[in-house]
Ligand SMILES: CN1c2c(nc(N)[nH]c2=O)NC[C@@H]1CNc1ccc(C(=O)N[C@@H](CCC(=O)N[C@@H](CCC(=O)N[C@@H](CCC(=O)O)C(=O)O)C(=O)O)C(=O)O)cc1
């Protein structure tokens with residue numbers, strides 16, 4: 001009998017219930033008791049859905065109020081002193097670490113937030129200080145296990161493994177990862193023992209870091225950790241779960257360590273099958289085979305999957321193969337059932353999380369019983385696939401074929417453009433600006449909701465948006481910013497909005513995917529070739545510019561980001577799709593320029609997201625075409641038109657030359673939560689592009705003080721040439737409230753004015 005398993009299930013609620021409850025709790029509108037009660041109901045629902053689909057290994061402890069890595073940190077008492085000192089109760093300490101705290105108990109920044117491998121999910125970065133005392137601090141994972149047991153469901157508790165935890169953490173003192181290995185082994189052993197006494201049979205240890213490039217020292221640390229952990233684990237079975245890639249650096253070591261189950265991703269893990277074929281697989285060990293895609297939403301090709309699984313059976317007996325998701329289902333929406341407006345002809349092609357549970361069941365059945373009648377299901381699947389004619393737009397194909405080298409090269413060179421732009425724009429030193437979006441108030445969201453329900457006429461909606469734009473321009477002038485924005489009020493999301501206005505995308509109504517904390521996105525689906533039929537942003541940008549003499553930035557999302565934050569096609573390459581989108585955005589850039597927009601920002605917030613996990617693949621598989629796609633968008637603007645780009649959560653590291661190769665004139669990026677590490681790497685690499693490292697963190701409701709911003713700016717000025725430095729928050733302001741936004745921006749401008757005075761005094 002085949003078995004099935006799920007690595008993790010989404011937790012935000014199919015209608016984002018958890019988001020609403022948690023935000024109500026933040027706003028003091030829901031009690032803590034009620035929040036916990038509601039969340040328990042959600043967990044119960046998720047377990048029951050999995051039970052109904054006969055999933056054999058159902059996860060627990062995959063739930064989180066904000067982020068699973070943060071949960072692990074709190075569970076293991078990795079709570080930095082400044083949060084403990086606030087003296088809040090556990091849940092509020094947890095939220096203070098996630099969002100910062102500013103109130104009667106003190107004023108503390110949030111912990112850093114980073115991209116979770118190659119996804120649009122973000123985790124809170126755990127911190128080890130020299131005095132960190134690793135010990136079990138909360139009951140979370142055990143209480144979830146007991147909760148499921150009460151429903152008669154024996155779950156497989158999921159824990160972030162110690163190796164990944166150590167590798168993802170920040171160290172603020174002199175102690176390093178190795179120094180915490182011993183205490184972590186003891187703590188995890190205690191966890192094993194507690195779960196064993198609760199009657200758990202299996203435990204899943206998530207170690208996605210194993211799919212990254214590893215040094216011999218790192219492999220040594222991994223081996224030490226698990227040798228320590230697996231010794232004396234009684235008869236609790238331990239599954240080592242990897243995902244997002246292959247384990248080429250440690251395959252043999254993993255096989256020798258004595259795990260009871262090993263989870264490998266056969267979709268993103270290009271080399272896993274070859275590793276298995278060449279090196280074999282230990283006897284009496286279960287292979288949790290990741291064959292149901294946890295990241296994309298296209299239905300599983302059963303025929304292809306069956307063929308792949310048949311390849312395993314040369315090395316592993318069938319009873320030892322567990323059909324698994326390729327990663328947690330956190331990265332896909334809940335269910336197609338919520339998509340009332342989507343035609344069945346489209347739905348036939350998709351599987352969201354709940355439909356993937358069905359796929360796991362189907363595959364289990366098909367593998368157990370490979371008779372012809374059952375195989376009908378494979379054939380139906382193949383018939384579902386689209387034909388090329390459905391997808392191809394001949395006009396776009398022709399444009400792509402006609403591209404030549406000059407379409408990717410902007411003239412003149414950066415230095416020449418920089419001089420021209422300084423002369424033309426006449427901006428003060430340290431120009432102050434924002435990243436684009438202003439607070440998306442309840443009022444704005446309600447207009448859009450009414451527009452969708454046809455309760456508000458499009459003309460009225462547009463008029464309302466224009467009023468907001470006018471207000472926003474007036475506010476920015478009053479605050480004293482130098483380069484203004486229109487505020488992006490017309491956009492539900494920076495990617496979904498462009499998808500909605502380009503041909504070739506499909507939309508969902510409720511297909512929410514968690515991005516960080518309580519924040520979600522609805523990635524559009526790329527269905528056919530992409531084309532821009534009409535200008536998209538022109539009317540709002542030109543309207544905003546008509547209200548002020550200061551430059552207003554045209555605001556666009558770049559091709560790589562639109563691609564990376566959508567569900568991509570699987571029948572053509574990402575490169576081809578990116579070039580199609582690039583042509584559409586290029587037309588928009590030229591329209592903006594032709595209508596008097598002097599500064600255009602093309603956001604590539606997600607450039608780093610699909611960067612291959614293995615360094616060796618960076619250029620050949622991704623950067624060469626991704627950077628070209630960006631260059632294609634702006635290569636033919638006039639020299640004096642200033643092109644900005646923006647990236648969030650970017651640790652550029654060894655990518656700096658590639659970022660420079662985008663050939664933008666100005667780049668803004670996150671820096672505030674990562675203590676200027678990015679600035680250091682830019683300096684070391686001799687970065688030429690003008691830069692706006694974020695001076696404060698917009699993901700937290702805290703208002704940064706003028707002094708805090710001054711300190712950040714002075715730190716930057718010590719490293720970056722004054723003439724190259726811009727001043728801005730680290731990302732868009734859409735998630736923030738209006739009052740805190742204005743207060744924060746005023747402090748930014750005050751800090752800039754003070755520094756300008758100092759500069760002037762020095763010059764005089
Ligand atoms: C900048 N980031 C982005 C990422 N990915 C994107 N695709 N977009 C991004 O901007 N990744 C990295 C970073 C950080 N990530 C995020 C992700 C999500 C948000 C965010 O603020 N999300 C909002 C939802 C935005 C949205 O789609 N809004 C819609 C729907 C609004 C809504 O909730 N409407 C209600 C009805 C309202 C009423 O009737 O009054 C409803 O539908 O129920 C819109 O504005 O129309 C979120 O709330 O999670 C930020 C950063």
Ligand SMILES: N[C@@H](CCS)C(=O)O
Nearest residue numbers: 435436437603605732
């Ligand atoms: N222009 C966008 C970029 C976010 S990454 C915004 O300001 O929201």
Ligand SMILES: [Zn+2]
Nearest residue numbers: 605648731732
């Ligand atoms: Zn951003």
